[in-house]
Amino acid sequence: MKRFLFLLFPVLLTGNVFADNGQQTGQRSDRKIIEITKIVKLSVEQEKAIREAYDRYNEKIDSSLYDIKDAVVAARMKYEAGKAFNEALMNTLTEPQRNRYIRVTSTPEIEVKAQYKTDLLSETGEYTDAELKEKKTAIFNYLMAEKIVYVRDKYNIKKQKENIRRLKQVQPVSLRESEIREKQKAQGRFVNGKVRW
């Protein structure tokens, strides 16, 4: 009996560990799916594909964390995992779904950026509130369009750069002005809202 219990103990222990891992993996992908479905509706196939991709991603991340001793190799592995998941997610979502997902998740960050750019314009004191609001909207929309490119093509640098280069051609004038003011401010030539020519 003792021998039986002695043999059973490791088996139970191992089983428990596997069960934990499975539960954790499930919980992780559940959380991801909840996060995504709050923003866009997913079909069964899409949900399955995202779950699988996210599980693979977590597996790789765990391996890089616990199994790999070399920090450089671990970092590379983490990068590859992130790349694979991002590509899988972006390819699984349709274009409108993808845009909506990126828009919603990036809105707080872009709002802060747009506000910063608009503040630079408001420092000149030459624009009314209505004008500033209009300019902020234009800046927000442009920065969001850029953000969509950055997130979508996060790991395809060539495509990202090409897309951003083309996007710059439709950059709003207000953003260009804001960037000029920012540079002049850094030069110390923008004092009390006026440029020292």
Added chain:
Amino acid sequence: MKKIILIICMFCAFAAVRMQGHPLDSISTKRLLRIAHNCKYGINTSVDLEKAAYIYKYLARKKHIVGMRELGLMYIKGEGVKRSVMSARRLLNEAAACGDKRAMCELGRMYQFGDGVGRNLTIAYACYKEAADRGSAQGCYGAGYLTYKGMGVRQDYAKAVELLEKGSGKNHPGCSFLLGTYYAHGYDTVPDYKKAEKYFERAVKNGHGWTVDLTKNNVLDSIKAQNASGKTEWKRISSSYRSARRMKAMCKTARRDSIAGTWSGKIYTYDWSGKQILKEEDLSMYISLDDSLLSVRWMSGDDVRAVFVSDRRVGNSWSRRRITDEEKLLKWVISNMSFEFSPDNTMYTRISTAKTSTREKRKPMVAIMKRDFATTSIDNVLSVDAPKVTPMPITDDRFTVNITARKQCMVKMSIYSVSGARLADCGSHHLSEGANNITVNVPLAKGQYILSIDGEGMHESVNIIHL
């Protein structure tokens, strides 16, 4: 009977296909334009130039002005379609004929820079002017800019300012910037810094990036300092230059000695209308003239400022066909030079420089040079006569320099690239009085070089072509 039924069926099928029409027919033009625009610039979608071109082609077939213009622009750049300047010009012409201002401006740009068409500044000006008359800000800028610089139309600041102010009122950044520059320099009038600042400020508002460089480099301050130093002796210089131009150009009947040699003096950069000097600089110039090949090196101290090698001469004016990559690194890229002489043997050299990327001409320059007797071959007893390289063109690393010396002397020979970079030192050689043959052995790649011979108070240079 069967045959008749078959024919009827085929007819019905054909009619059904015809009635079905183009797949884009069901989408409104406004929406199509938005989709094409988004695909072209990658707004909320990946850049898809083929799709954008497909939509514009569909619209162009329907003679939609924007469709024709945008497709024309895509043909110019070869975006989503095979590059075809002919198709681009046809489409832009059609759009312009329908009154599209942007198409007119684009045609103006093509003619201004010779993009796919022969460069013709007169047509460029006409296109811009037409667009400007129809209220296009870009048209105002194009026409104003050409008038400002006197390209394709008579130089006239007053007219240019009128056009540029119209464009500036329509929030064109280039118009505001150019007006700022005009008022800061006060080319045609007294400098007005308040107005200059006003227009620079407007240029910032319209997003003109160069305004950052203005503040970074304190450009306005340096212009003020330059203006404060007073308008230099331009009147005297321009009148003597004009009188020299009236004289028979020496180049037409030039003996070799007349132009070759070392010259030193000042080079003046002046404004577009030629009314005031903007900058002056001390320079020396080494000229060699072999048969019909002129080579000139401009030096400021030991620095090479520009090199000009030309075999194209019309009257007293020399021009060049192409500019080498090496030359682009130098301060000036000279596209044209002409020489005039006054009775006191002063040489007036009119120089046209251009931007290498756009072939756009820069502010004109005139050099007023005196022969440098201390270092020139003329009337110098120690000098050498007509050095010649044989064989010419050289095909080997070995060649012979034939020099006739008037007196025993030591000379040092070096080989320079056409951009003025010293490539090889051929050593010092003793010349005896009379004819001397010096064999030089220097490994050279195929190309054009200048053999420089320097001796006791003299300088000579010979062009070498290695095939």
